[in-house]
Structure formats: structure tokens, C-alpha cells
Amino acid sequence: MIKNQTIEEIKSRMDIYEVVSDFVALKKSGSSYKALSPFTNEKTPSFMVSPAKGIFKCFSTGKGGDSISFLMEVDGLSYIEALKYLAQKYAITIEEDEADPNYLAEQSIRESLFITLNFAKDHFIENLWETDEGKSIGLSYFKERGFSEETIKRFDLGYALDQWQGLIDAAKTAGHKDEFLEQTGLKIVKEDKSYDRFRGRVVFPIHNITGKVIAFGARTLKSNEKGPKYINSPETELYTKSKILYGIFQAKNEIRNQENCYLVEGYTDVVSLSQAGITNVVASSGTSLTEDQIKLIQRYTKNVTVLFDGDKAGIKASMRGIDMMLTGGLNVKAVPFPEGEDPDSYSKQLGGEAFKKYLDNNAQDFIAFKTGIFLKDGGDDPIKKAESIREIVQSISLIPDPIQRTVYIQECSRLLHVDEETLISETNKLLLKNSKEKWEAPIPELPPEAFSPDQTETKISRDEIIKVQERESIRMLINYGSELIDGMEDGEMHLADYFMAESEDITFETPIYNKILEIFKENLAKGQISTIQQFLDHEDQAIKQAAVDLSTERYEISTNWSEKFQINVAHESQTLKNSTYTNILRLKFRIIQKMIAENMENIKSASEEEQINKFLSIQGDLKSMEMTIAKTLGNVTVK
Structure with a gap:
């Protein structure tokens, strides 16, 4: 529903470095940037960002694309949601076409869940600030905890009225469907009764890394409450407790800027520390730390400082999560607090500046910290x-x-x-x-067909080799097709024209590469040269993805070779004609080798002398071509 004009403005303004930096800690690497992949657990960076081309590429998972694609992958946003996120980031006013009458009915379930949760957040905030119950109970509680109005609003804190159907009735009046209230866990249905999950509690919205509310935590203020002090939303399509950290949206930029993440246990610890000026803090929300939460921290820093309550039993219970962080390659420090104190209470007792000094002075390497704990216990x-x-x-x-x-x-x-x-x-x-x-893990049994004759394996490997060589040829075309090359009889010409002349007798077998080749041919027929950007912006997702793959290199030669050591290494862009010709020639060589193998099978299966002589003649011609190309390439053939 967003107008094309607005979409084009968003695309023209978005900066891949700025967008990705909100989610991943990038390090300069030549003309690009690199980082640990946000999509998988890895020790060596394989995630690359090219500001010049406006694309990212994850070599661990194969994912790649522009800023919009990145947002869709990293946080599961829809295309429209990603555009709205970018519009907000760059202060672009979204202009929408007139809504179709069936638009609301056709919205995706995921988007409807987000809308419902956002309504609930606004409802709880309104309760806190606008109702007598909310102000006298919820707001008073937050202020007693020392939270300023700015802090309360920063974390979208709210209050759920002590009513069985307060939210349900408000949502119904606003036109929200019961099914989405139930799917988000806001509404509980038992037999023929339904009621609000959160009643008479202060509410802590839980945000994903892009700032959207995906769940809630709520604390009771009644001393005689029979149920648990804290209750949380159940896991839903949007919310998996083990994959999110409370406060990550508010803290992510400061974590990256300060190169450290403070890890605490509860919601109020995060809010209190933020109030005290410690803004690079997140909480595991009372659960044992998980691998997914560790990966989330790794996007922004490798340094974690764990703030323990002054409870030895709690410290020991947290040891497994700390060991998991060590396994993940994180640098872990720990700060203990006096017996009976926690980060929330102690930050209030000391005050902001004194608390910061306490953290700096008492942070110790986790191994030394653990040694001290266990030595005391051992006596x-x-x-x-x-x-x-x-x-x-x-x-x-x-x-x-x-x-x-x-x-x-x-x-x-x-x-x-x-x-x-x-x-x-x-x-x-x-x-x-x-x-x-690790090495003795059970190996899955292979099916009988895995042990088929060698010729099947050879056939597959030849096809794969041809595919690789096709890729190299098309890579040259898509990256340098619009470049001018000299040394031609008719003067300068575009590489795309030269490529077509040299490859006119080749049929590309890989469908996606053939598509790209056809686009070049169609544009050349119109007197136009296709550019890499046209493929990166192509509406066909397969072509767009192929363009990302073909235009991104995992490694590049360091500038130190020439600038520091005066060692000049020629890049293919400096020898476009030769590089293109060599790649096409290698492809022809592989195709001929495949034809030789197939023709040999024809010779073996032929039963008549005339057929055998025909295939032998073909074989001689093919072998002759193979030797000629091999000589040009400098190869030695043994067949």
C-alpha cells in the first residue's frame, strides 16, 4: 500500500552500513566491512557489507541482498514492515495509496499480531497515565522505584487494570479480532470463559531488536497475591523467550559503542541501571542463558560483564550460562554485590556515578571470580x-x-x-x-544409491565443474559488462559486446545464468548496457540474489601489499579483456571434456561399424579441440 514514489525515496536514502550497524558490530576490511554472521554461530567472520554496492553477503548461510533484505532476514520483517522501519530511521513520511476495502482482511497473520500487541502496549500506557487506578497504583510504584517519567516512557512501561476483561473489551471496541488476542497470549480462554492474562499488574513490554513489541512481562503489586510475582506472555509466532533479551532494543547501540554488555537477571534491574546511566544493559528475564541469546550479544560485542546478585546459590546456578559464553568465544567478566543486594537496589543505594565506579573497580575476570567462589566453598x-x-x-x-x-x-x-x-x-x-x-558422533547411514558406479559420480562432478565455470564467466559479465576495454581492432568496446562475441557458440546450462545472459542480450539489442545495479534492484528475487552472490567476494587483497610493502598484485579489473577471454575459454574446455566423455559412452554402446567410425571421428575432432584450448590455457591434458 506504500506509494512507489515513497519506496524509491527510501531506497535512495538507505545506507547499508548504517542499517546493518544497528544490528551487527562491523569492522573495516579493505573497501568493505566484515562481522560475525548474525544468522549463525561462528568463530571467524564471514559476513560482509559493501557500502559501494549497497549489499550484504553472509558466506556461512548464503544469504545476501540490500538493506531491505537484511531487515527481512535478521528480524523476520515483511517487505512493508522493513520499508516502514527504514522510513522511520530516515525520517521519511510514508505516503500510501488508498486502502483496498479488503486490505485489513488480507493482512498477514504476523502483521496482525504485531498490530494487536502494539494496541495492547498503548492500552497499558494509557491505563498508567490516564486512569485513577493506574496513576495511584502503577505510576506510584514506578516512581517509588526511582524511575523518572522519561525512563518510564523510554521502556513503554504500563499498567493492566484489575479487571477480568479490560483489555478484551477495549480491543473489541477498537476493532481487533479475538483470535489475535488469543494468539498473542493476551487473552486466556478456558472452556466457555475468556479473560485478560494481565490484571492488576505493572507491565513491562518486551521489544525485538527493531523496537516492535513482541510480548509482555507483568509484576503484581499485591502482597497477598497467590500466584507468581511475575508472569510473562507465552511463546508465540513472534516471541521465543530463549531468543530475546529484555532491553536489547534500547541498549544495542550503546553496547556497540562501549564495546561491552552488562548482563543482569530481571526487568527492573535493566530499567534501574538505565536510570543510573548504565544504558548498555540487558536481562535474560530470569531464565538460564541460551545459545541464541549469546549469539544476540555477539552481534554487538565480544565483551560481557555479568552482574550477580549477592546470593551464592544464584551465582552457582548461573555458572552454566557463563560457561556457554566462554565456549562462544566471549570475554566474560563478573561483578558481585554485597550479600542481600542486587543491581537494582545497589544502584539506588550508591547513586549513578558511584555505582559506575563500583562496576569499574569490582569487575574481575570470570575465571578469577569463579576461582574465588569455589575456593571459599572448598575451604x-x-x-x-x-x-x-x-x-x-x-x-x-x-x-x-x-x-x-x-x-x-x-x-x-x-x-x-x-x-x-x-x-x-x-x-x-x-x-x-x-x-x-565431537568426532565420534554417529554418522547417518547412507542409502544404497550412494554407492553407485563411479561414472555417476564423474558425471555429477563434470556438471558441477561446468556450473562453476559458468558462474565465473557470468560474474565477469555482471560486474564489468558496462566497462570499456581497449586493444580491439575497432577501438574501444564494452566488455558486454566482447563477451557476447566470444561466447556466441556456448549454451549456458544453469538457468539463472542463462536468464542473466538473455537480459544482457535484450538490452544490447536496444543499444543499452545492463549494469550491476539493475540486477541488484531486479524484481525477480532469484536474479537479485544471484547478482548479490556474483558481485560479492569473501576476500580481497589488503592495501598493505602495495602501500606498505610495494608489492603490486594485478586485479582482474586491470586485465578485463584477458580475464574474460580466459574464463570463457575455460568454460569451453570443460564443455568439450564433457562432450568427450559422453561421446566415449556412445562408442562403447555402438554395435555397428558405421556408427563406431562416426563416433571415432567425432572423438578425434573433440580431442583436437581440447588439445588446442589446453595449449592456449597452458594446461596439460592426459586424456
Whole structure:
């Protein structure tokens, strides 16, 4: 429903670096930027962003595209939702065409759920600020906790009236469907009764990384409440508790800017710390830390500082999540608080500036922190002390960086008064055990057809080789087709024209590459040269994706080679004619090799002398062509 003019303005304003930077910590790499993939768990960066081309490419998953595609992939937004997000980011007024009468009925379920949740958020906010009950109970509670009006509004805090159907009735009046209230978990249905999930509670909306409300947490203020103090939305199509961190939307930019993420347990801890000026803070919402939550943190930083309550039982319960962070390659520090205190209470007790100093002065490396905890527990009991040492060594063995492991072993040897060689030996045993378990994982049984004759495998490999060579040829065309090359008899000409002349006797077998070739031919017939941008903006998603794949390279030569070491390495863009000719020639070579193999099968199956002689003649011609091309390429053939 967004006008094309508005869409074009959004596309002209969006900057792939600015958009991706809101979700991923990018590092400069040549003319591009790189990062750990936000789509998978990896140790080595394979995610690339090219500002010049306005595209991203994830080499781990194969995903790629422009800013709109990135938003759709990273946060599951629809095309329209991604456009609206970008319009808001760049302060572009959205102009929409007149709505179709059936538009609301045709909206996707996902978008309808977002709309319903946003209505609920606004409803709870209105209750907090506009109703007598909300102001006297909810707003008073937040202010007693020391939350300013600015902080309350920043986190969209609200209040659910102490009514069985307060939200249900308001939603019905506003035209929202009961089915979406139920699917978002806002409405509970039991037998023939239905009622609001949240009643008489202060409400904490949970946002995804783009700022959309996906769920709620709510706290009761009644001292005689029989149920739990906190209740949360159930998991839905939009909300998976293990994949989200409370406060990530508000904190993500500061986490990236400060290169550190403070991790706490609850909603009020996040809000209180933000109020105290610690804005790079998120919460696991009372659950054990998960791999997905760790990956979410890794998008923005590798440094995490865990703020523990002054409760030893709680600290020990959190150890597994910390070990998972170490396994993920994160640098983990810990800050303990005095017995009976938590980040919320202690930040209020000290005040903003003093609390910041406390965090800076008391943050210690997690291994040293864990060593101190377990040594206290072990006391003088040699058995308990041995168990504690094993626990600490277990954590060290999870750290992927061998240099870091060595440093930690040396430090633990000093703290524990245990011989360094002993710690190294125990660590190596655990590393060997983990490695063995990984390699001894059961291998799935292969079907009988996997053990088919070699000729099937050879046929598949030849086809794959041709596909790869087709890709290389089309890659040159799509990236440099509009470039002018010299050294031709008729003077300069576009590479696209040269490519067509050299490849006119080739039929590309890969459908998508053939499509791209046909587009070039059609435009050349009109006197136009296709550009890489036209393919990146193409309405056919398959062509657009192919353009991203073909125009993005995972590695590029460092500028240090020429600038620092004076070593000049020629790039293919400096030798366009030769590079294009070589790629096409290699493709012809592979096609001829395939034809030779197929013709050999014809010779073997021929039963008449005339047929055999015919195929032998063809074989001679093909072998001659193969030798000629091989000589030109500098190859040596043995067939």
C-alpha cells in the first residue's frame, strides 16, 4: 500500500552500513566491512557489507541482498514492515495509496499480531497515565522505584487494570479480532470463559531488536497475591523467550559503542541501571542463558560483564550460562554485590556515578571470580577443593583461544597453588575428550544409491565443474559488462559486446545464468548496457540474489601489499579483456571434456561399424579441440 514514489525515496536514502550497524558490530576490511554472521554461530567472520554496492553477503548461510533484505532476514520483517522501519530511521513520511476495502482482511497473520500487541502496549500506557487506578497504583510504584517519567516512557512501561476483561473489551471496541488476542497470549480462554492474562499488574513490554513489541512481562503489586510475582506472555509466532533479551532494543547501540554488555537477571534491574546511566544493559528475564541469546550479544560485542546478585546459590546456578559464553568465544567478566543486594537496589543505594565506579573497580575476570567462589566453598576440605579445581579447569577448557587458555592456567596456578603442569594436563584431557566426542558422533547411514558406479559420480562432478565455470564467466559479465576495454581492432568496446562475441557458440546450462545472459542480450539489442545495479534492484528475487552472490567476494587483497610493502598484485579489473577471454575459454574446455566423455559412452554402446567410425571421428575432432584450448590455457591434458 506504500506509494512507489515513497519506496524509491527510501531506497535512495538507505545506507547499508548504517542499517546493518544497528544490528551487527562491523569492522573495516579493505573497501568493505566484515562481522560475525548474525544468522549463525561462528568463530571467524564471514559476513560482509559493501557500502559501494549497497549489499550484504553472509558466506556461512548464503544469504545476501540490500538493506531491505537484511531487515527481512535478521528480524523476520515483511517487505512493508522493513520499508516502514527504514522510513522511520530516515525520517521519511510514508505516503500510501488508498486502502483496498479488503486490505485489513488480507493482512498477514504476523502483521496482525504485531498490530494487536502494539494496541495492547498503548492500552497499558494509557491505563498508567490516564486512569485513577493506574496513576495511584502503577505510576506510584514506578516512581517509588526511582524511575523518572522519561525512563518510564523510554521502556513503554504500563499498567493492566484489575479487571477480568479490560483489555478484551477495549480491543473489541477498537476493532481487533479475538483470535489475535488469543494468539498473542493476551487473552486466556478456558472452556466457555475468556479473560485478560494481565490484571492488576505493572507491565513491562518486551521489544525485538527493531523496537516492535513482541510480548509482555507483568509484576503484581499485591502482597497477598497467590500466584507468581511475575508472569510473562507465552511463546508465540513472534516471541521465543530463549531468543530475546529484555532491553536489547534500547541498549544495542550503546553496547556497540562501549564495546561491552552488562548482563543482569530481571526487568527492573535493566530499567534501574538505565536510570543510573548504565544504558548498555540487558536481562535474560530470569531464565538460564541460551545459545541464541549469546549469539544476540555477539552481534554487538565480544565483551560481557555479568552482574550477580549477592546470593551464592544464584551465582552457582548461573555458572552454566557463563560457561556457554566462554565456549562462544566471549570475554566474560563478573561483578558481585554485597550479600542481600542486587543491581537494582545497589544502584539506588550508591547513586549513578558511584555505582559506575563500583562496576569499574569490582569487575574481575570470570575465571578469577569463579576461582574465588569455589575456593571459599572448598575451604580446607581436600576433596571439595579438588572438585572445585576440576570445575575451574572445566571452564578454562571451554575457551577456544589457546593463548587465553594458557594465560588463565598460569593465573589459576598462582591462585590455587597448584602446579601449572598439572592444570595443563587436566585441561588437555578435557580438550581431548571434547574433541573425541565431537568426532565420534554417529554418522547417518547412507542409502544404497550412494554407492553407485563411479561414472555417476564423474558425471555429477563434470556438471558441477561446468556450473562453476559458468558462474565465473557470468560474474565477469555482471560486474564489468558496462566497462570499456581497449586493444580491439575497432577501438574501444564494452566488455558486454566482447563477451557476447566470444561466447556466441556456448549454451549456458544453469538457468539463472542463462536468464542473466538473455537480459544482457535484450538490452544490447536496444543499444543499452545492463549494469550491476539493475540486477541488484531486479524484481525477480532469484536474479537479485544471484547478482548479490556474483558481485560479492569473501576476500580481497589488503592495501598493505602495495602501500606498505610495494608489492603490486594485478586485479582482474586491470586485465578485463584477458580475464574474460580466459574464463570463457575455460568454460569451453570443460564443455568439450564433457562432450568427450559422453561421446566415449556412445562408442562403447555402438554395435555397428558405421556408427563406431562416426563416433571415432567425432572423438578425434573433440580431442583436437581440447588439445588446442589446453595449449592456449597452458594446461596439460592426459586424456
